Amino acid sequence: MSQAKLLMIVGDYAEDYETMVPFQALQMVGHRVDAVCPGKKSGQSIRTAIHDFEGDQTYSEKRGHNFGLNATFEEIDPAEYDGLVLPGGRAPEYLRLNERVLAMVRHFAEAKKPIAAICHAAQLLAAAKCIAGKRVSAYPACAPEVELAGGHYVAVEMTAAVVDGNLVTAPAWPAHPEWLAKYLPVVEAYLAQKG
Incomplete structure (x- = not known):
């Protein structure tokens, strides 16, 4: 397996499992994952x-862990990365107000680089206006935002994931096994065509 350089954009109150699990699992299979947060530097952490x-009727929320960042948002260039990972939780709600975050998301979409987005990360995809015509899974409460952005919301089981070209999406952390399993071949295919 070739090593990909993946960018993970996180923020305070990103969902714990949706941050920790892909960060660790993607490294475990040999990829490099740089986790960044606007306004924070490498060595700092998010909650x-x-x-x-x-x-x-909706999910409950509890305080999770402190998650250490290993790269500095202001120093990274998305052009140097092969793929993007977007955890859900509450962070996407405010991260979508950051124009540089949206520009980064658009870079990956326009370059047709692999994007893995889960749960409320659909809010970032919608705000970046990069899902028109795409089949997208997300936490069900984000369905209106997917549709308003021109995407086609796909209702699947909480353990399932949806692939549409370079985009791999899932409704929530119970989908990690399928979401990550479907993301890896997309990454491999990108690396192969990149040469």
């Missing part, structure tokens, strides 16, 4: 939130 499904 995460644990979203759980406990029978209520």
Whole structure:
């Protein structure tokens, strides 16, 4: 397997599992993952939130871990990366107000580089206006934003993922096994055509 250089954009109260699990799993299979947050430097951390499904009408939220950043947002160039990973949680809600974040998301979409987005990360995809005509899964509460951005919201089981070209999306962290399993071949195909 070739090594990809992947960018993960996170923020305070990103979902804990959706941040920690892909960060560790993608490194475990040999990829480099740089985790960045606007306004923070390498060595600093974000606070995460644990979203759980406990029978209520929406998810519950609890304080998660401190997640250490290993790169500095202001110093990175998205052109140097092969793919993008966008965790969900509450962070996308405010990250979508940052024009540089949206420009980065658009870079990956326009260059047809692999993008893995889960749960509320659909808010970033919608705000970046890069999902028109795309089939997108997300946390069900984000369906209106997907549709308003011209995407086609796909309702799937919480353990499933959807692939549309370079975009791999899923509704929430129970989908990690399928979401990451479907993202890896997209990354491999990109690396192969990149040469």
